[in-house]
Amino acid sequence: MLLVEDDDRMAQALATALARRGHTVRRVIRAAEALRHAREAEFVLLDLGLPDLDGLDLLRKLRTVCALPLIVVTARSEERDVLQALRAGADDYVVKPFRMAELIARIDTVRRRTGSAPEPGGGERQVRTGDVAIDPAARTVTVDGSPVRLTRREFDVLALLAEQPGDVRSREEILDRIWGDAFLASSRSLDVHVAGIRAKTGRPALVRTIRGYGYQLGALDGP
Structure with missing residues (x-):
């Protein structure tokens, strides 16, 4: 576990709880230091208030070199910071002060979700809609043959919708399957990730909103 935290008291409390x-x-x-040790870690807890670089900038740099499960743990509670972190690839966002049991539960949820992701070659079929190809086994998305880089959670949402392309998934089901909590306040986070999928693929209709219920993989026209 890589803990990126410049507050000694907070770092000690977190390290003790995690060691237990x-x-x-x-x-x-x-x-x-975080960039130097990132590849050796299995999980990252990232504070945003660092002495040498803003934590959001570090998050973006980390996402260019690795796809480690990562939770932002910070005193910043502004919606803008939350959305920027999620868009940059954070798997979750916890605001200080927090209950240690809640943070541990969120870590466990992210670990279960990322640990159960299919490995390349796992045999899951590729799903195509129009010129978009989704490969759950390789965890890749291409548009018109060109790769599109999604965050881990954006891909998880898209892959869930692609499991049964004709099915509509409720918001509660998506939150439960991807976030581990159907009643999470991260309901707003789901909307952010859907917006990210649409923007990065350049196919706004790839994820269809079913008003008042949830989302469905869009049936795009052929290439």
């Missing part, structure tokens, strides 16, 4: 759960914790203070 069996995690080996490496605590770093600076963004440069």
